Amino acid sequence: MTGQIRIPATYMRGGTSKGVFFRREDLPDDVEARDRLLLRVIGSPDPYGKQTDGMGGATSSTSKVVILAKSTRSAHDVDYLFGQVSIDSAFIDWSGNCGNLSAAVGPFAISNGLVGDVPADGLCTVRIWQANIAKTIIAHVPMTAGEVQETGDFELDGVTFPAAEIQLEFLDPAEDGDGGSMFPTGNLVDDLEVPGVGTLKATMINAGIPTIFVNSADIGYAGTELQDAINSDAEALARFEAIRAYGALRMGLIADLSEAAKRQHTPKVAFVAPPADYVASSGKAVAAGDIDLCVRALSMGKLHHAIMGTAAVAIGTAAAVPGTLVNLAAGGGERTSVRFGHPSGTLRVGAEAVQVDGQWQVKKALMSRSARVLMEGWVRVPVDLV
Known part of the structure; x- marks a missing residue:
């Protein structure tokens, strides 16, 4: 028999989604090994469609992973990679961003020391490099007494409880991507x-x-x-x-x-x-x-x-x-x-x-969203996955 290993992780809600957040340094460098590990964390693939043996919630909104690292790019604080985890197949789609979880990137980055010059009070501006689509997102995160302010009276339809408002700016949001332009066919309709x-x-x-x-x-x-x-x-x-x-x-x-x-x-x-x-x-x-x-x-x-x-x-x-x-x-x-x-x-x-x-x-x-840490600590996966 083999045991399990512990990996630092944070379970966060961002907008109307939630997912498991990791620091890149805590995951394997090998991409295939990383993806096997992340699939096991979320509980995929699950032929029952429930993700009972993992952190996933058996919906597209709750079967997600985020990997963050301090950015080496000029004028950016954090690099953000998002993975949409398939529920019933052994597959993680890295082809796009999650706008909802983008709201949680700034708070996680601040709390994990990935952002310098953090104000004690007011708004902390976090410049995020969205690695999936090579775009910049700017998050304005409220701070109180040196900590991320998570509670508040901002209400977001689709989220049960109010929280603090996080304003997001998606700069130059039209992807270059494989299509080449905002309207890849050249037509509006x-x-x-x-x-x-x-x-x-x-x-x-x-x-x-x-x-x-x-x-x-x-x-x-x-x-x-x-x-x-x-x-x-x-x-x-x-x-x-x-x-x-x-x-x-x-x-x-x-x-x-x-x-x-x-x-x-x-x-x-x-x-x-x-x-x-x-x-x-x-x-x-x-x-x-x-x-x-x-x-x-x-x-x-x-x-x-x-x-x-x-x-x-x-x-x-x-x-x-x-x-x-x-x-x-x-x-x-x-x-x-x-x-x-x-x-x-x-x-x-x-x-x-x-x-x-x-x-x-x-x-x-x-647009405005909100975010909140739901749980933090370690996730566990069988040692033979890494």
Whole structure:
């Protein structure tokens, strides 16, 4: 028999997600050994889909890992690598960022000595290098008496309890990536042919995270659906996966449809609709007059219970560009912010778009989240994994 080893780790909530955070120095240098270890920590692969023998929560929002290190890049404090862990297969997708857990990076970095010149009180500005997509995120973390302030009265739909507000700036959020530009097809709206589904109007954008937007009405939905309406329908999930795969192909993210299965985290698929009254999953009434549009987004093959932070960046960016499906669902025209309804409530995100030499650019997207340490100490894994 072999024993177990202990690895320092912190279990954190960031936005509407939670994951296990590590310092890079505490993990194996070999990437394959590192990934085997992280899979075991989270409890994957689990054919039962529960992740009972690990730290994962059996949803895309709770099956995540983060690796942080003091940055060697100029004008940055911390390097941030995010992994989306598959629940039922031995696979970690490192192809994109998690905007929700981005809110927890600054607090972790401060508490673990990765940031210099930390103020005792007020806001600590943490410059984060997002290694998955090679972008900069700036987090403004509240401090009190030399410690990260975690409690507060900021409420975020999709999170049960209030906490301290953390403001995030996603700089130049349009990915270069494999697609090459913010709109990789060169169009604000495309006709996306999906065998077995039909030809759909689609806005395909690389901003925050590669995202495919379609109109709710075109796929038979109102745009006010909650999780059970989608996630209990196997045929609907298969249609969304087909849209995602063919959209990834058109965006240049994959070269062959077979590659989509190994790129589960990106792109995302979302469907949009004009504002409408509905009741959120918490029982909260959302009035059409309080939002600009309705958005529902899928992550790792399931409808998200709220909204992914990176998808919120994509929504805000697309809304700022006149003529996209997101912009049109919000009423069209120029705008610098948008408030949208999602299954758990509402969220506001800001972005300003400009045209340079005929190409759309967005220099910054902004939103507020919160974060909190849930537990810290060590995780244990069998010694034969390392």
